[in-house]
Amino acid sequence: MIYLNSISQGILLGGLFALSAVGLSLAFGVLRIVNLAHGDLMTLGGYLAFITIEHTGMSTWYSFLIVVPAMGVIGYLVQRLLLQRALRMGELAPLMVTFGISIIIPNSLVQLFTNNTEQLPVGSLATSSIQVNSQISIGTFPLVTLGISIVMISALQQYLARTKMGRYMRAAADDSEVLRLMGVDHRRVYGIAMGIAFSTLAMAGILFGMRQGGVSPYDGQLTVLFAFETVIIGGLGSLWGTLLGGMVLGIAQTIAGQFSPELPLLVGHLVFLGVLAFRPNGLLGKPVLR
Amino acid sequence: MSVLEIKNLRAGYGDLVAVSDLSFAVQQGELFALVGANGAGKSTLLKSIVGSMSVKSGTIIFKDDDITTVADYKRIQAGISLVPEGRRLFTSLSVEENLLVGAATGRKGPWNLKSIFELLPIVEKLKDRNAGRLSGGEQQAVAIGRSLMSNPDLILLDEISLGLAPIVVEQIYAALPDIRNEGLSIILVEQDLSRTLKVADKIACLLEGHLVLEGRPSDLTHQQITDAYFGHSIASFGTSSNGANS
Numbered sequence: 001m002i003y004l005n006s007i008s009q010g011i012l013l014g015g016l017f018a019l020s021a022v023g024l025s026l027a028f029g030v031l032r033i034v035n036l037a038h039g040d041l042m043t044l045g046g047y048l049a050f051i052t053i054e055h056t057g058m059s060t061w062y063s064f065l066i067v068v069p070a071m072g073v074i075g076y077l078v079q080r081l082l083l084q085r086a087l088r089m090g091e092l093a094p095l096m097v098t099f100g101i102s103i104i105i106p107n108s109l110v111q112l113f114t115n116n117t118e119q120l121p122v123g124s125l126a127t128s129s130i131q132v133n134s135q136i137s138i139g140t141f142p143l144v145t146l147g148i149s150i151v152m153i154s155a156l157q158q159y160l161a162r163t164k165m166g167r168y169m170r171a172a173a174d175d176s177e178v179l180r181l182m183g184v185d186h187r188r189v190y191g192i193a194m195g196i197a198f199s200t201l202a203m204a205g206i207l208f209g210m211r212q213g214g215v216s217p218y219d220g221q222l223t224v225l226f227a228f229e230t231v232i233i234g235g236l237g238s239l240w241g242t243l244l245g246g247m248v249l250g251i252a253q254t255i256a257g258q259f260s261p262e263l264p265l266l267v268g269h270l271v272f273l274g275v276l277a278f279r280p281n282g283l284l285g286k287p288v289l290r
Numbered sequence: 291m292s293v294l295e296i297k298n299l300r301a302g303y304g305d306l307v308a309v310s311d312l313s314f315a316v317q318q319g320e321l322f323a324l325v326g327a328n329g330a331g332k333s334t335l336l337k338s339i340v341g342s343m344s345v346k347s348g349t350i351i352f353k354d355d356d357i358t359t360v361a362d363y364k365r366i367q368a369g370i371s372l373v374p375e376g377r378r379l380f381t382s383l384s385v386e387e388n389l390l391v392g393a394a395t396g397r398k399g400p401w402n403l404k405s406i407f408e409l410l411p412i413v414e415k416l417k418d419r420n421a422g423r424l425s426g427g428e429q430q431a432v433a434i435g436r437s438l439m440s441n442p443d444l445i446l447l448d449e450i451s452l453g454l455a456p457i458v459v460e461q462i463y464a465a466l467p468d469i470r471n472e473g474l475s476i477i478l479v480e481q482d483l484s485r486t487l488k489v490a491d492k493i494a495c496l497l498e499g500h501l502v503l504e505g506r507p508s509d510l511t512h513q514q515i516t517d518a519y520f521g522h523s524i525a526s527f528g529t530s531s532n533g534a535n536s
Protein backbone atom coordinates (compact mmCIF):
# COMPACT_ATOMS: atom_id res chain seq x y z
CA MET A 1 0.00 0.00 0.00
CA ILE A 2 2.89 2.25 0.73
CA TYR A 3 3.95 1.64 -2.88
CA LEU A 4 0.57 2.69 -4.14
CA ASN A 5 1.05 5.97 -2.39
CA SER A 6 4.56 6.32 -3.85
CA ILE A 7 3.29 5.50 -7.28
CA SER A 8 0.58 8.12 -7.11
CA GLN A 9 3.08 10.69 -5.83
CA GLY A 10 5.43 9.63 -8.61
CA ILE A 11 2.79 10.10 -11.26
CA LEU A 12 2.09 13.59 -9.95
CA LEU A 13 5.78 14.46 -9.94
CA GLY A 14 6.14 12.87 -13.37
CA GLY A 15 3.66 15.31 -14.84
CA LEU A 16 5.99 18.11 -13.85
CA PHE A 17 9.00 16.30 -15.28
CA ALA A 18 7.10 15.85 -18.50
CA LEU A 19 6.16 19.51 -18.71
CA SER A 20 9.77 20.44 -18.09
CA ALA A 21 10.86 18.11 -20.90
CA VAL A 22 8.50 19.01 -23.77
CA GLY A 23 10.47 22.13 -24.65
CA LEU A 24 13.68 20.15 -24.79
CA SER A 25 11.98 17.56 -26.94
CA LEU A 26 10.54 20.21 -29.26
CA ALA A 27 13.84 22.05 -29.66
CA PHE A 28 15.62 18.85 -30.52
CA GLY A 29 12.83 17.40 -32.63
CA VAL A 30 12.23 20.45 -34.81
CA LEU A 31 15.49 22.40 -34.73
CA ARG A 32 17.94 19.62 -33.88
CA ILE A 33 19.26 21.83 -31.13
CA VAL A 34 20.33 20.27 -27.86
CA ASN A 35 19.54 22.98 -25.37
CA LEU A 36 22.03 22.65 -22.54
CA ALA A 37 20.61 25.78 -20.94
CA HIS A 38 17.16 24.23 -20.62
CA GLY A 39 17.30 23.86 -16.85
CA ASP A 40 18.81 27.29 -16.28
CA LEU A 41 16.12 28.84 -18.43
CA MET A 42 13.57 27.12 -16.19
CA THR A 43 15.30 28.77 -13.27
CA LEU A 44 15.17 32.08 -15.09
CA GLY A 45 11.43 31.56 -15.53
CA GLY A 46 11.16 31.04 -11.79
CA TYR A 47 13.06 34.24 -11.08
CA LEU A 48 10.96 36.22 -13.54
CA ALA A 49 7.92 35.00 -11.63
CA PHE A 50 9.55 36.07 -8.38
CA ILE A 51 10.31 39.53 -9.79
CA THR A 52 6.75 39.84 -11.05
CA ILE A 53 5.36 38.92 -7.65
CA GLU A 54 7.68 41.33 -5.87
CA HIS A 55 6.83 44.24 -8.11
CA THR A 56 3.12 43.80 -8.55
CA GLY A 57 2.09 41.94 -5.42
CA MET A 58 0.11 39.49 -7.51
CA SER A 59 -0.02 35.81 -6.61
CA THR A 60 2.38 33.31 -8.14
CA TRP A 61 -0.45 31.87 -10.21
CA TYR A 62 -1.11 35.16 -11.93
CA SER A 63 2.58 35.63 -12.67
CA PHE A 64 2.23 32.87 -15.28
CA LEU A 65 0.22 35.29 -17.38
CA ILE A 66 3.22 37.59 -17.62
CA VAL A 67 6.20 35.26 -17.44
CA VAL A 68 5.05 32.58 -19.88
CA PRO A 69 4.40 34.94 -22.83
CA ALA A 70 7.54 36.91 -21.95
CA MET A 71 9.66 33.78 -22.08
CA GLY A 72 7.99 32.90 -25.38
CA VAL A 73 9.18 36.18 -26.84
CA ILE A 74 12.64 35.66 -25.34
CA GLY A 75 12.76 32.19 -26.89
CA TYR A 76 11.83 33.56 -30.29
CA LEU A 77 14.51 36.23 -30.07
CA VAL A 78 17.21 33.90 -28.75
CA GLN A 79 16.49 31.60 -31.69
CA ARG A 80 16.44 34.33 -34.33
CA LEU A 81 19.36 36.37 -33.04
CA LEU A 82 21.71 33.79 -31.56
CA LEU A 83 20.94 30.19 -32.35
CA GLN A 84 19.96 30.72 -35.98
CA ARG A 85 23.32 32.32 -36.65
CA ALA A 86 25.06 29.53 -34.80
CA LEU A 87 23.20 26.90 -36.83
CA ARG A 88 24.92 28.18 -39.94
CA MET A 89 28.27 27.38 -38.38
CA GLY A 90 27.64 23.68 -37.92
CA GLU A 91 26.22 21.45 -35.26
CA LEU A 92 28.63 22.30 -32.48
CA ALA A 93 28.03 26.05 -32.49
CA PRO A 94 24.43 25.99 -31.19
CA LEU A 95 25.53 23.61 -28.48
CA MET A 96 28.20 26.09 -27.44
CA VAL A 97 25.69 28.93 -27.44
CA THR A 98 23.33 27.07 -25.13
CA PHE A 99 26.27 26.06 -22.96
CA GLY A 100 27.22 29.72 -22.72
CA ILE A 101 23.68 30.66 -21.72
CA SER A 102 23.75 27.93 -19.08
CA ILE A 103 26.79 29.60 -17.52
CA ILE A 104 25.53 33.15 -17.79
CA ILE A 105 22.10 32.63 -16.22
CA PRO A 106 23.01 31.16 -12.81
CA ASN A 107 26.03 33.43 -12.42
CA SER A 108 24.00 36.51 -13.18
CA LEU A 109 21.27 35.36 -10.83
CA VAL A 110 23.80 34.96 -8.02
CA GLN A 111 25.03 38.50 -8.68
CA LEU A 112 21.54 39.96 -8.75
CA PHE A 113 19.82 37.95 -6.04
CA THR A 114 22.50 36.16 -3.97
CA ASN A 115 22.57 32.42 -3.54
CA ASN A 116 19.47 32.29 -1.35
CA THR A 117 16.18 30.74 -2.25
CA GLU A 118 13.54 33.23 -3.32
CA GLN A 119 10.00 32.34 -2.37
CA LEU A 120 7.33 31.38 -4.87
CA PRO A 121 4.30 30.92 -2.61
CA VAL A 122 1.71 28.37 -3.67
CA GLY A 123 -1.04 29.95 -1.60
CA SER A 124 -3.94 28.06 -0.10
CA LEU A 125 -3.40 25.08 -2.40
CA ALA A 126 -0.13 24.31 -0.62
CA THR A 127 -1.68 22.52 2.30
CA SER A 128 -4.91 21.17 0.89
CA SER A 129 -5.13 17.58 -0.20
CA ILE A 130 -7.57 14.91 -1.21
CA GLN A 131 -7.75 11.88 1.05
CA VAL A 132 -8.35 8.86 -1.19
CA ASN A 133 -8.24 6.30 1.59
CA SER A 134 -6.35 5.85 4.84
CA GLN A 135 -2.99 5.41 3.09
CA ILE A 136 -3.26 7.53 -0.03
CA SER A 137 -3.64 11.25 0.04
CA ILE A 138 -3.10 13.40 -2.98
CA GLY A 139 -1.95 16.97 -2.63
CA THR A 140 -4.08 19.46 -4.49
CA PHE A 141 -1.10 21.41 -5.78
CA PRO A 142 0.66 18.37 -7.32
CA LEU A 143 -2.68 17.38 -8.83
CA VAL A 144 -3.10 20.82 -10.37
CA THR A 145 0.47 20.56 -11.66
CA LEU A 146 -0.28 17.25 -13.31
CA GLY A 147 -3.44 18.69 -14.81
CA ILE A 148 -1.54 21.65 -16.26
CA SER A 149 1.06 19.29 -17.70
CA ILE A 150 -1.45 17.02 -19.36
CA VAL A 151 -3.41 19.94 -20.77
CA MET A 152 -0.24 21.56 -22.12
CA ILE A 153 1.07 18.36 -23.68
CA SER A 154 -2.28 17.59 -25.30
CA ALA A 155 -2.55 21.12 -26.58
CA LEU A 156 0.94 21.01 -28.04
CA GLN A 157 0.24 17.63 -29.59
CA GLN A 158 -2.88 19.03 -31.25
CA TYR A 159 -1.03 22.14 -32.33
CA LEU A 160 1.66 20.08 -34.05
CA ALA A 161 -0.85 17.70 -35.60
CA ARG A 162 -3.56 20.08 -36.74
CA THR A 163 -2.39 23.62 -37.30
CA LYS A 164 -0.59 25.05 -40.27
CA MET A 165 2.39 26.15 -38.20
CA GLY A 166 2.51 22.75 -36.50
CA ARG A 167 2.68 21.15 -39.92
CA TYR A 168 5.50 23.47 -40.91
CA MET A 169 7.35 22.49 -37.74
CA ARG A 170 7.13 18.81 -38.58
CA ALA A 171 8.08 19.53 -42.17
CA ALA A 172 11.06 21.59 -41.01
CA ALA A 173 12.17 18.69 -38.86
CA ASP A 174 12.16 16.53 -42.00
CA ASP A 175 13.82 18.92 -44.40
CA SER A 176 14.06 22.63 -43.70
CA GLU A 177 15.58 23.36 -47.10
CA VAL A 178 12.58 21.91 -48.91
CA LEU A 179 10.26 23.78 -46.57
CA ARG A 180 11.84 26.97 -47.89
CA LEU A 181 11.11 25.66 -51.39
CA MET A 182 7.46 25.67 -50.37
CA GLY A 183 7.72 29.40 -49.72
CA VAL A 184 8.09 29.20 -45.95
CA ASP A 185 10.95 30.91 -44.15
CA HIS A 186 12.07 28.09 -41.87
CA ARG A 187 13.78 30.58 -39.55
CA ARG A 188 10.41 31.96 -38.55
CA VAL A 189 9.14 28.44 -37.93
CA TYR A 190 12.20 27.72 -35.82
CA GLY A 191 11.71 30.94 -33.89
CA ILE A 192 8.11 30.11 -33.06
CA ALA A 193 9.03 26.55 -32.08
CA MET A 194 11.68 27.89 -29.71
CA GLY A 195 9.21 30.44 -28.37
CA ILE A 196 6.82 27.62 -27.51
CA ALA A 197 9.66 25.62 -25.99
CA PHE A 198 10.62 28.57 -23.77
CA SER A 199 7.01 29.13 -22.74
CA THR A 200 6.56 25.55 -21.60
CA LEU A 201 9.86 25.44 -19.79
CA ALA A 202 8.98 28.68 -18.03
CA MET A 203 5.75 27.12 -16.77
CA ALA A 204 7.68 24.11 -15.57
CA GLY A 205 10.29 26.35 -13.95
CA ILE A 206 7.71 28.29 -11.96
CA LEU A 207 5.87 25.11 -10.93
CA PHE A 208 9.14 23.51 -9.83
CA GLY A 209 9.92 26.57 -7.77
CA MET A 210 6.48 26.52 -6.21
CA ARG A 211 6.80 22.84 -5.41
CA GLN A 212 10.12 23.34 -3.69
CA GLY A 213 9.12 26.51 -1.93
CA GLY A 214 11.21 28.77 -4.13
CA VAL A 215 13.96 29.18 -6.70
CA SER A 216 17.70 29.48 -6.31
CA PRO A 217 20.29 30.20 -8.99
CA TYR A 218 21.69 26.71 -9.51
CA ASP A 219 18.39 24.78 -9.56
CA GLY A 220 18.83 24.30 -13.29
CA GLN A 221 21.73 21.90 -12.87
CA LEU A 222 19.34 19.30 -11.55
CA THR A 223 16.20 20.13 -13.50
CA VAL A 224 18.04 19.93 -16.82
CA LEU A 225 19.10 16.42 -15.91
CA PHE A 226 15.53 15.38 -15.12
CA ALA A 227 14.34 16.91 -18.38
CA PHE A 228 16.95 15.07 -20.42
CA GLU A 229 16.22 11.80 -18.66
CA THR A 230 12.51 12.23 -19.22
CA VAL A 231 12.97 12.84 -22.94
CA ILE A 232 15.26 9.85 -23.38
CA ILE A 233 13.14 7.49 -21.27
CA GLY A 234 9.97 8.47 -23.13
CA GLY A 235 11.57 8.48 -26.54
CA LEU A 236 12.33 11.34 -28.91
CA GLY A 237 9.66 12.54 -31.25
CA SER A 238 6.71 11.51 -29.12
CA LEU A 239 5.07 13.93 -26.71
CA TRP A 240 3.00 11.16 -25.13
CA GLY A 241 6.28 9.32 -24.69
CA THR A 242 7.58 12.36 -22.85
CA LEU A 243 4.60 12.24 -20.50
CA LEU A 244 5.18 8.55 -19.90
CA GLY A 245 8.92 9.14 -19.45
CA GLY A 246 8.21 11.78 -16.82
CA MET A 247 5.97 9.41 -14.92
CA VAL A 248 8.43 6.54 -15.04
CA LEU A 249 11.14 8.83 -13.72
CA GLY A 250 8.80 10.28 -11.11
CA ILE A 251 7.68 6.88 -9.86
CA ALA A 252 11.25 5.57 -9.75
CA GLN A 253 12.30 8.57 -7.69
CA THR A 254 9.46 8.48 -5.21
CA ILE A 255 9.68 4.72 -4.61
CA ALA A 256 13.44 5.04 -4.09
CA GLY A 257 12.74 7.88 -1.70
CA GLN A 258 10.88 5.42 0.53
CA PHE A 259 14.14 3.72 1.33
CA SER A 260 16.56 6.55 1.73
CA PRO A 261 16.58 10.26 0.98
CA GLU A 262 19.78 9.86 -1.04
CA LEU A 263 18.36 7.23 -3.37
CA PRO A 264 15.91 9.06 -5.66
CA LEU A 265 18.55 10.69 -7.85
CA LEU A 266 20.59 7.54 -8.14
CA VAL A 267 17.64 5.30 -8.95
CA GLY A 268 16.33 7.84 -11.44
CA HIS A 269 19.66 7.75 -13.26
CA LEU A 270 19.72 3.95 -13.16
CA VAL A 271 16.28 3.75 -14.75
CA PHE A 272 17.46 6.20 -17.37
CA LEU A 273 20.58 4.14 -18.07
CA GLY A 274 18.51 0.97 -18.17
CA VAL A 275 16.20 2.42 -20.81
CA LEU A 276 19.18 3.67 -22.77
CA ALA A 277 20.72 0.21 -22.69
CA PHE A 278 17.65 -1.87 -23.50
CA ARG A 279 15.39 0.51 -25.41
CA PRO A 280 17.69 3.13 -26.90
CA ASN A 281 14.78 4.77 -28.74
CA GLY A 282 12.90 5.19 -25.47
CA LEU A 283 9.64 3.66 -24.41
CA LEU A 284 7.49 5.23 -27.14
CA GLY A 285 10.10 6.77 -29.40
CA LYS A 286 10.53 6.16 -33.08
CA PRO A 287 13.99 5.45 -34.40
CA VAL A 288 15.66 8.79 -34.98
CA LEU A 289 16.33 9.22 -38.67
CA ARG A 290 19.53 10.55 -40.23
CA MET B 291 6.85 37.74 -73.23
CA SER B 292 9.53 35.91 -71.33
CA VAL B 293 8.72 34.68 -67.87
CA LEU B 294 12.35 33.93 -67.05
CA GLU B 295 15.53 35.41 -68.38
CA ILE B 296 18.99 34.20 -67.45
CA LYS B 297 21.97 36.35 -68.33
CA ASN B 298 25.61 35.27 -68.10
CA LEU B 299 24.93 33.01 -65.18
CA ARG B 300 27.82 31.44 -63.36
CA ALA B 301 27.29 29.15 -60.40
CA GLY B 302 29.07 26.39 -58.55
CA TYR B 303 30.29 24.96 -55.30
CA GLY B 304 33.33 26.54 -53.70
CA ASP B 305 35.98 26.71 -56.38
CA LEU B 306 34.09 24.37 -58.68
CA VAL B 307 32.25 26.19 -61.44
CA ALA B 308 29.29 23.98 -62.38
CA VAL B 309 27.59 26.30 -64.87
CA SER B 310 29.18 29.25 -66.58
CA ASP B 311 28.28 31.99 -69.01
CA LEU B 312 24.77 30.73 -69.34
CA SER B 313 22.11 32.83 -71.04
CA PHE B 314 18.64 31.90 -72.19
CA ALA B 315 15.02 32.88 -71.85
CA VAL B 316 11.84 30.95 -71.19
CA GLN B 317 8.67 32.32 -72.75
CA GLN B 318 5.32 32.50 -71.08
CA GLY B 319 3.54 29.15 -71.37
CA GLU B 320 6.54 27.44 -72.90
CA LEU B 321 7.81 23.97 -72.10
CA PHE B 322 11.54 24.47 -72.09
CA ALA B 323 13.49 21.22 -71.94
CA LEU B 324 16.99 21.12 -70.57
CA VAL B 325 18.98 18.03 -71.40
CA GLY B 326 22.52 16.97 -70.70
CA ALA B 327 24.58 14.17 -69.29
CA ASN B 328 25.08 13.47 -65.62
CA GLY B 329 27.07 16.26 -64.00
CA ALA B 330 26.42 18.73 -66.83
CA GLY B 331 25.08 21.27 -64.35
CA LYS B 332 21.32 20.94 -64.84
CA SER B 333 20.40 20.66 -61.18
CA THR B 334 22.82 23.43 -60.30
CA LEU B 335 21.05 25.68 -62.79
CA LEU B 336 17.62 24.87 -61.34
CA LYS B 337 18.84 25.41 -57.79
CA SER B 338 20.24 28.78 -58.84
CA ILE B 339 16.94 29.79 -60.42
CA VAL B 340 14.96 28.85 -57.33
CA GLY B 341 17.56 30.38 -55.01
CA SER B 342 18.57 27.41 -52.91
CA MET B 343 22.11 28.29 -53.89
CA SER B 344 23.57 31.69 -54.59
CA VAL B 345 25.18 32.43 -57.91
CA LYS B 346 28.72 33.61 -58.53
CA SER B 347 27.71 36.15 -61.14
CA GLY B 348 25.05 36.89 -63.70
CA THR B 349 21.43 37.93 -63.55
CA ILE B 350 18.14 36.09 -63.13
CA ILE B 351 15.03 37.98 -64.16
CA PHE B 352 11.61 36.58 -63.31
CA LYS B 353 8.53 38.36 -64.63
CA ASP B 354 10.53 41.57 -65.11
CA ASP B 355 12.01 41.52 -61.59
CA ASP B 356 15.68 40.94 -60.92
CA ILE B 357 15.58 38.10 -58.40
CA THR B 358 19.29 37.23 -58.49
CA THR B 359 19.74 37.93 -54.79
CA VAL B 360 16.19 37.39 -53.57
CA ALA B 361 15.77 34.74 -50.84
CA ASP B 362 14.59 31.34 -52.04
CA TYR B 363 11.31 31.32 -50.13
CA LYS B 364 10.42 34.72 -51.55
CA ARG B 365 10.99 33.44 -55.07
CA ILE B 366 8.46 30.70 -54.36
CA GLN B 367 6.03 33.31 -53.11
CA ALA B 368 6.66 35.19 -56.35
CA GLY B 369 5.64 32.16 -58.39
CA ILE B 370 8.57 29.82 -59.05
CA SER B 371 8.39 26.22 -57.90
CA LEU B 372 10.89 23.38 -57.99
CA VAL B 373 10.22 19.67 -57.98
CA PRO B 374 13.61 18.71 -56.62
CA GLU B 375 15.80 15.90 -57.79
CA GLY B 376 15.09 12.89 -55.61
CA ARG B 377 11.56 14.14 -54.77
CA ARG B 378 12.36 15.01 -51.16
CA LEU B 379 8.91 14.64 -49.66
CA PHE B 380 8.32 15.41 -46.01
CA THR B 381 8.49 11.82 -44.89
CA SER B 382 6.89 12.17 -41.48
CA LEU B 383 3.87 13.94 -42.95
CA SER B 384 0.95 12.32 -44.73
CA VAL B 385 0.55 12.76 -48.47
CA GLU B 386 -2.27 15.24 -47.96
CA GLU B 387 -0.18 17.21 -45.46
CA ASN B 388 2.64 17.36 -47.99
CA LEU B 389 0.23 18.95 -50.43
CA LEU B 390 -1.01 21.39 -47.81
CA VAL B 391 2.53 22.51 -47.02
CA GLY B 392 2.93 22.98 -50.76
CA ALA B 393 0.10 25.51 -50.59
CA ALA B 394 1.93 27.61 -47.99
CA THR B 395 2.33 30.63 -50.25
CA GLY B 396 -1.44 31.05 -50.43
CA ARG B 397 -1.14 31.99 -54.12
CA LYS B 398 -4.42 31.82 -55.96
CA GLY B 399 -4.91 29.73 -59.07
CA PRO B 400 -6.32 26.52 -60.48
CA TRP B 401 -4.53 24.15 -58.15
CA ASN B 402 -5.96 22.97 -54.87
CA LEU B 403 -6.43 19.60 -53.21
CA LYS B 404 -9.44 18.84 -55.39
CA SER B 405 -7.86 19.67 -58.72
CA ILE B 406 -4.62 17.90 -57.82
CA PHE B 407 -6.61 14.80 -56.94
CA GLU B 408 -8.32 15.03 -60.33
CA LEU B 409 -5.03 15.49 -62.14
CA LEU B 410 -3.26 12.70 -60.26
CA PRO B 411 -5.83 10.20 -59.00
CA ILE B 412 -3.11 8.07 -57.42
CA VAL B 413 -2.38 10.95 -55.04
CA GLU B 414 -5.96 10.99 -53.83
CA LYS B 415 -5.84 7.27 -53.18
CA LEU B 416 -2.74 7.73 -51.08
CA LYS B 417 -3.74 10.92 -49.33
CA ASP B 418 -3.78 9.51 -45.80
CA ARG B 419 -0.65 7.44 -46.30
CA ASN B 420 2.62 8.48 -44.69
CA ALA B 421 4.79 10.02 -47.40
CA GLY B 422 7.75 7.98 -46.22
CA ARG B 423 5.95 4.82 -47.25
CA LEU B 424 5.51 5.34 -50.98
CA SER B 425 7.05 3.83 -54.06
CA GLY B 426 9.27 6.03 -56.21
CA GLY B 427 6.52 6.72 -58.73
CA GLU B 428 4.01 7.55 -56.02
CA GLN B 429 6.52 9.89 -54.41
CA GLN B 430 7.08 11.63 -57.72
CA ALA B 431 3.37 12.15 -58.28
CA VAL B 432 3.06 13.64 -54.78
CA ALA B 433 6.12 15.83 -55.31
CA ILE B 434 4.64 17.26 -58.51
CA GLY B 435 1.29 17.78 -56.82
CA ARG B 436 2.95 19.48 -53.88
CA SER B 437 4.78 21.90 -56.17
CA LEU B 438 1.64 22.71 -58.15
CA MET B 439 -0.19 23.54 -54.91
CA SER B 440 1.70 26.85 -54.81
CA ASN B 441 0.05 27.78 -58.13
CA PRO B 442 3.36 28.75 -59.69
CA ASP B 443 3.84 30.67 -62.92
CA LEU B 444 7.00 28.71 -63.60
CA ILE B 445 7.65 25.17 -62.48
CA LEU B 446 11.03 23.46 -62.62
CA LEU B 447 10.97 19.68 -62.92
CA ASP B 448 14.28 18.01 -62.12
CA GLU B 449 14.55 14.51 -63.57
CA ILE B 450 11.04 13.45 -62.70
CA SER B 451 11.46 10.11 -64.48
CA LEU B 452 14.74 9.14 -62.82
CA GLY B 453 14.63 5.65 -61.38
CA LEU B 454 10.97 5.08 -62.21
CA ALA B 455 9.41 2.19 -64.09
CA PRO B 456 8.51 3.14 -67.70
CA ILE B 457 4.81 2.69 -67.09
CA VAL B 458 4.95 5.10 -64.16
CA VAL B 459 6.87 7.63 -66.24
CA GLU B 460 4.16 7.28 -68.87
CA GLN B 461 1.48 8.13 -66.28
CA ILE B 462 3.36 11.13 -65.01
CA TYR B 463 4.00 12.49 -68.46
CA ALA B 464 0.33 12.00 -69.26
CA ALA B 465 -0.42 14.72 -66.73
CA LEU B 466 1.83 17.27 -68.46
CA PRO B 467 -0.71 18.51 -71.02
CA ASP B 468 -3.25 19.23 -68.28
CA ILE B 469 -0.64 21.11 -66.30
CA ARG B 470 0.28 23.12 -69.39
CA ASN B 471 -3.34 23.93 -70.12
CA GLU B 472 -3.30 26.22 -67.13
CA GLY B 473 -0.78 28.48 -68.84
CA LEU B 474 2.14 27.41 -66.72
CA SER B 475 5.69 27.75 -68.00
CA ILE B 476 7.81 24.67 -67.44
CA ILE B 477 11.51 23.93 -67.38
CA LEU B 478 11.85 20.20 -67.74
CA VAL B 479 15.20 18.63 -66.95
CA GLU B 480 15.61 15.15 -68.38
CA GLN B 481 18.23 12.70 -69.47
CA ASP B 482 15.81 10.82 -71.69
CA LEU B 483 16.17 12.61 -75.03
CA SER B 484 13.45 10.99 -77.11
CA ARG B 485 10.71 11.53 -74.58
CA THR B 486 11.78 15.11 -74.07
CA LEU B 487 11.81 15.86 -77.78
CA LYS B 488 8.19 14.79 -78.03
CA VAL B 489 6.87 17.25 -75.44
CA ALA B 490 9.20 20.24 -75.58
CA ASP B 491 8.58 23.55 -77.32
CA LYS B 492 12.21 24.43 -76.96
CA ILE B 493 15.19 22.30 -76.11
CA ALA B 494 18.55 23.35 -74.72
CA CYS B 495 21.54 21.16 -74.14
CA LEU B 496 24.01 21.61 -71.32
CA LEU B 497 27.50 20.22 -71.61
CA GLU B 498 29.96 20.63 -68.77
CA GLY B 499 28.21 23.73 -67.55
CA HIS B 500 27.87 25.39 -70.94
CA LEU B 501 24.81 25.80 -73.09
CA VAL B 502 25.90 24.18 -76.33
CA LEU B 503 22.68 23.97 -78.28
CA GLU B 504 19.31 25.61 -78.18
CA GLY B 505 16.35 25.48 -80.51
CA ARG B 506 12.95 24.06 -81.39
CA PRO B 507 12.94 20.27 -81.66
CA SER B 508 11.58 20.56 -85.20
CA ASP B 509 14.50 22.78 -86.23
CA LEU B 510 17.17 20.46 -84.91
CA THR B 511 18.37 17.17 -86.29
CA HIS B 512 18.71 14.19 -84.04
CA GLN B 513 22.43 14.16 -84.85
CA GLN B 514 22.86 17.74 -83.70
CA ILE B 515 21.21 16.99 -80.40
CA THR B 516 23.06 13.78 -79.63
CA ASP B 517 26.34 15.45 -80.56
CA ALA B 518 25.63 18.29 -78.19
CA TYR B 519 24.51 15.91 -75.48
CA PHE B 520 27.62 13.79 -75.63
CA GLY B 521 29.99 16.59 -76.52
CA HIS B 522 31.15 15.48 -79.97
CA SER B 523 32.08 17.93 -82.69
CA ILE B 524 30.52 20.91 -80.98
CA ALA B 525 32.28 23.26 -83.33
CA SER B 526 30.65 21.72 -86.37
CA PHE B 527 27.38 23.50 -85.80
CA GLY B 528 28.95 26.45 -84.12
CA THR B 529 26.35 27.44 -81.55
CA SER B 530 27.36 30.16 -79.24
CA SER B 531 26.34 29.80 -75.64
CA ASN B 532 23.97 32.69 -76.11
CA GLY B 533 20.93 31.62 -78.01
CA ALA B 534 18.37 33.47 -75.98
CA ASN B 535 16.80 35.59 -78.67
CA SER B 536 15.49 33.19 -81.23
Ligand SMILES: Nc1ncnc2c1ncn2[C@@H]1O[C@H](COP(=O)(O)OP(=O)(O)O)[C@@H](O)[C@H]1O
Nearest residue numbers: 303306308326327328329330331332333334335
Ligand atom coordinates in the same frame (compact mmCIF):
# COMPACT_ATOMS: atom_id res chain seq x y z
N1 LIG C 1 26.56 19.89 -53.45
C1 LIG C 1 27.60 19.85 -54.32
N2 LIG C 1 28.85 20.12 -53.88
C2 LIG C 1 29.89 20.10 -54.74
N3 LIG C 1 29.81 19.83 -56.03
C3 LIG C 1 28.58 19.55 -56.53
C4 LIG C 1 27.42 19.55 -55.70
N4 LIG C 1 26.36 19.24 -56.45
C5 LIG C 1 26.83 19.05 -57.70
N5 LIG C 1 28.17 19.24 -57.76
C6 LIG C 1 29.00 19.17 -58.97
O1 LIG C 1 28.55 20.14 -59.86
C7 LIG C 1 28.55 19.64 -61.17
C8 LIG C 1 27.16 19.76 -61.74
O2 LIG C 1 26.30 18.93 -61.01
P1 LIG C 1 24.72 18.92 -61.22
O3 LIG C 1 24.25 20.31 -61.39
O4 LIG C 1 24.13 18.12 -60.16
O5 LIG C 1 24.61 18.14 -62.62
P2 LIG C 1 23.35 17.44 -63.29
O6 LIG C 1 22.14 17.81 -62.55
O7 LIG C 1 23.36 17.94 -64.68
O8 LIG C 1 23.61 15.98 -63.23
C9 LIG C 1 29.04 18.22 -61.08
O9 LIG C 1 30.42 18.23 -61.38
C10 LIG C 1 28.83 17.83 -59.67
O10 LIG C 1 29.79 16.91 -59.25
Ligand SMILES: [Mg+2]
Nearest residue numbers: 332333334375
Ligand atom coordinates in the same frame (compact mmCIF):
# COMPACT_ATOMS: atom_id res chain seq x y z
MG1 LIG D 1 20.81 16.64 -61.53
